[in-house]
Amino acid sequence: MSDRPAPRKFGFETRMVHAGHVPDANTGARAVPIYQTTSYVFDSPDYAAQLFELKQYGNIYTRISNPTTAVFEERIASLEGATGALAVSSGMAAQFISLMTLLSPGDEVVASSHLYGGTVTQLKQTFQKLSVKVTLVDPHDFAAWERAITPKTRALYGETIGNPRGSIFDLEKFAGLAGAHKIPLFIDNTFATPYLCRPIEWGATIVLHSATKFIGGHGNAIAGVILDSGNFDFSRFPSIAAPSPSYHNLRFFDTFGHYGFLMKARAETVRDVGACVSPMNSFLLLQGLETLSLRMERHVGTARQIARYLSEHEQVAWVAYAGLPSHPDHALAQKYLPKGPGAVFSFGLKGEGAQVREDGKRFIESLHLFSHLANVGDVRSLVIHPASTTHQQLTDEELAACGVGPEMIRLSVGLENVEDLIWDLDQAFHALSRSIRA
Amino acid sequence: MGSRPGLSCSVTLNTSLTPEQRARFQDVDQINHLLDSAKTVAMVGLSSDRQKASFFVAGYLRDEGYRVVPVNPKADTILGEKAYPDVTSIPFPVDVVDIFRPPQDVDEIVNQVIARKEKGIDSPAIWMQLRIINLPAAERARAAGLTVIVDKCVKMEHGRYRGGLHFAGMNTEIISARKRKR
Numbered sequence: 001m002s003d004r005p006a007p008r009k010f011g012f013e014t015r016m017v018h019a020g021h022v023p024d025a026n027t028g029a030r031a032v033p034i035y036q037t038t039s040y041v042f043d044s045p046d047y048a049a050q051l052f053e054l055k056q057y058g059n060i061y062t063r064i065s066n067p068t069t070a071v072f073e074e075r076i077a078s079l080e081g082a083t084g085a086l087a088v089s090s091g092m093a094a095q096f097i098s099l100m101t102l103l104s105p106g107d108e109v110v111a112s113s114h115l116y117g118g119t120v121t122q123l124k125q126t127f128q129k130l131s132v133k134v135t136l137v138d139p140h141d142f143a144a145w146e147r148a149i150t151p152k153t154r155a156l157y158g159e160t161i162g163n164p165r166g167s168i169f170d171l172e173k174f175a176g177l178a179g180a181h182k183i184p185l186f187i188d189n190t191f192a193t194p195y196l197c198r199p200i201e202w203g204a205t206i207v208l209h210s211a212t213k214f215i216g217g218h219g220n221a222i223a224g225v226i227l228d229s230g231n232f233d234f235s236r237f238p239s240i241a242a243p244s245p246s247y248h249n250l251r252f253f254d255t256f257g258h259y260g261f262l263m264k265a266r267a268e269t270v271r272d273v274g275a276c277v278s279p280m281n282s283f284l285l286l287q288g289l290e291t292l293s294l295r296m297e298r299h300v301g302t303a304r305q306i307a308r309y310l311s312e313h314e315q316v317a318w319v320a321y322a323g324l325p326s327h328p329d330h331a332l333a334q335k336y337l338p339k340g341p342g343a344v345f346s347f348g349l350k351g352e353g354a355q356v357r358e359d360g361k362r363f364i365e366s367l368h369l370f371s372h373l374a375n376v377g378d379v380r381s382l383v384i385h386p387a388s389t390t391h392q393q394l395t396d397e398e399l400a401a402c403g404v405g406p407e408m409i410r411l412s413v414g415l416e417n418v419e420d421l422i423w424d425l426d427q428a429f430h431a432l433s434r435s436i437r438a
Numbered sequence: 439m440g441s442r443p444g445l446s447c448s449v450t451l452n453t454s455l456t457p458e459q460r461a462r463f464q465d466v467d468q469i470n471h472l473l474d475s476a477k478t479v480a481m482v483g484l485s486s487d488r489q490k491a492s493f494f495v496a497g498y499l500r501d502e503g504y505r506v507v508p509v510n511p512k513a514d515t516i517l518g519e520k521a522y523p524d525v526t527s528i529p530f531p532v533d534v535v536d537i538f539r540p541p542q543d544v545d546e547i548v549n550q551v552i553a554r555k556e557k558g559i560d561s562p563a564i565w566m567q568l569r570i571i572n573l574p575a576a577e578r579a580r581a582a583g584l585t586v587i588v589d590k591c592v593k594m595e596h597g598r599y600r601g602g603l604h605f606a607g608m609n610t611e612i613i614s615a616r617k618r619k620r
Contacts, residue, residue: 007448007466010613018613020604025618047501055497057602070605077609083451084608230452248489255491257568257591258452259608266607 012079012195017290020074034283035067054247054267062279064271069282075289076215076225079194080207083230084262086270087223087282091190091210092118093275094224096126098186098206099155100273101265104239105131108152112139112169114162117390119188120398123157136398139169140328145177154237155184155206160199160336161191163376164346164386164410165403166320168332175203184232190214190377191342195296202336205232206261213377214343217288217295221281226265230258240264295379295415300340302421303413309422310347315429317407321345343414344376346386348407349432357406359432360385364409366431369416369424381414381421445470447613449598453589454571463576463588469595472563472585476533479592480525480562482509482547483538486516492538493517495567495593502596507532525550531560536592537570544572552582565592 010018021032040059042048050056059065073085088094099109111123113136123134135148139158149156156178158169171187178185184205189197193214199207209215211223234240234253240261243249246268253260270276288295300323307321319326322333322341333341349359364372370383374390384390386404413421445466455463479499484492484506496506496517507528508521515521522528525535525547535551537544548564555561563585566572576586587595597603598610601618 004467005446007461008446009448009450015613018615019609022601022612022614023617025620028617050497050501055494056501057498057597057605059605065605065607067605070607073607074604074609077607078611082609084606086607243489250489255489255494257491259606262607 013293015075015078016292019078020071032068032071032283032286034279035062036279037066038062054250054263063274063276064266066276066279066282068279068286069277072277072282072285072289073225075286076194076209076211077227079198079289079292080189080227081194081198081200081229082207082227084228084259086226086262086266087211087277087285088226088270089224089275089277090222091188091208091212091224092122093273094208094210094226095119095122095188097265097269097273097275098208098226099127099132100130101261101269102184102237102239103127103130103132103154106152107154108133108135108150109155109157110135110137110145110148110153111157112159112162113137114139114165114167114169114403115157115159116163116188116190117386117393117404119159121393124398139167142170142173142177145174149177149181149183153181153183155186157186157188159188159191160197161322161342161344163191163344164320164390164408166322166327166329166341166345168322168329168336168341170332171197171199171202171204171336178205179203182233182236184234191344192337193292193296195293196300196337196339196342200227200229200231205229210377211285211288212375214296214299215288215292215377216281216285217292217377217379218284219375219378219380221284223277223281223285226262228259228262232261234261244268296343297339298415299343299413302415302418303343303345303411304340305418306411306413306421306425307345307347309425313429315350315432317348317350319345319347320403344410344412346408346410348405349409351407353406357387360407360409361388362435363428363432366428367424368427369420370411376410376412378412379415381416382412384410386410445612445614447611449611451609451611452568454569455589459573459588462580463573463586464590468585469587469590470599472534472565472587473592473596473599476504476563478505478507478530478532479534479536480507480509480522480528480532481536481538482525483543484508484510484513484516484521485538486510486513492567495536495538495591498593499596502600526553532562533560534565534592535562536565536567538567539570541566541570541572544570544575548572548575548579551584552579555582555584563587565590567591568594 077085187199187204207227241253252264311319508516511523513521
């Protein structure tokens, strides 16, 4: 019908810099403008009414949507192969808002026991206050998952790459389990990013990110994102399908179909909870996404070299990096993360009890390049001792279930020169052996 | 607005059509041309229930400047427009016949549209909404010289190319470094 070329499915790197942003008609601005505004003038009173009834597309208030944030949302949706996305104020907010949208009091969730400590706390404590029961199950014990699912189970939940033990979630297998029970599979893909793994391609329904980590990638903005595959039939879920009293009995799934879940999450849950992302942070996340593939290639390449170095070090008891053949999930990593299983992993110092706890602190104090802080996924290399920081609120049993011991040190490998990073670790090990001798 | 004709990105999400069927019934340029040129849209199966998807689509199209003609044998008027019992009864030309009826009802609707064309009344495009898929009827309409769109929502497609769908956080799949048209 025209002389244009055949429609093209553009590649990941192209979408990384273009998806979600067509230069606007008035200014032609090539970079994504920062719409630092709270609110938007209506065309007319009738048009405003249509907007408030969700009958018209458009912006009302930045708590609900924002033009800069929309570019980030569409771009990450494109990279994950999702039907759409909802950006929120943090990764924790992404979890909370997505589950709050789906669940009602009395519902249950079955989740992996290999999760970020903050997630475990939110699931087990905050959701318990809302009368939602979360059962944590070892991701390697498939039969235990089957046993844990009850008629009240509304979702399965896991992390592509578990934090901090580096276990790999068997996405295809758990998607099959979720599908057999007609419940959605929620996957936190923070450590992998869509460059290393796209859970929707393996059957996940909802994908979550702490965008604070590798997506932003520069340690300068807190944000989270919720993505929907658009493939799940929510008609059996009253929370999405039943008439909504706050929108004249609108039935979100019936009216919006494959984006009913995200519309409900945006127009009701975020509207009411208020955990919106700031436009400036959305801009910073976009800057991050534009170099995602380049950074992730370097992150995983350097992580692999450091993991190998540590695995051969005489002061190291173990290294939990699924990129190493010795890791129990190495085969899963090769299947789901062929480019490399991320750049966050942990290792254990040799020794036991109070002595190794002291050694861990001393090791961290001796480092010059690794920053001691509670974050991952920065251009800079980071280090932390989980037992005394990120996981300190967990009970001893939960700590053991997460595999966090006093000897564990977690690294987030940055983009520095790999030889400099190995030099830094090396001199910290020397400092440790000197102090042990002394 | 919308990117100018010649958009070359592949739009593949949220349809159950095969790539070959998409090329026949979801052509990006054809959809854009239709949205740009159409003025009158007959909506077959438009509900008078304000919370039904069809009512959302109708209100949206009216806001965006289209004349919406309800086709619903159970209604007198919807959104202030006189309703007709079927496509044959519409006494003036329409540009698009947008179908919100189950696939088995599409054959008869297509027959009526082809009959209108043969009588020289009009030659509207046939648009089957999301999940309303009747490919034999679509092929018949195509063979009769009609433009046919299948398994797409007219509101979402308008929103896709005019920017609104993007504001809702949806993946429009549009990739273009060209400035939007004013």
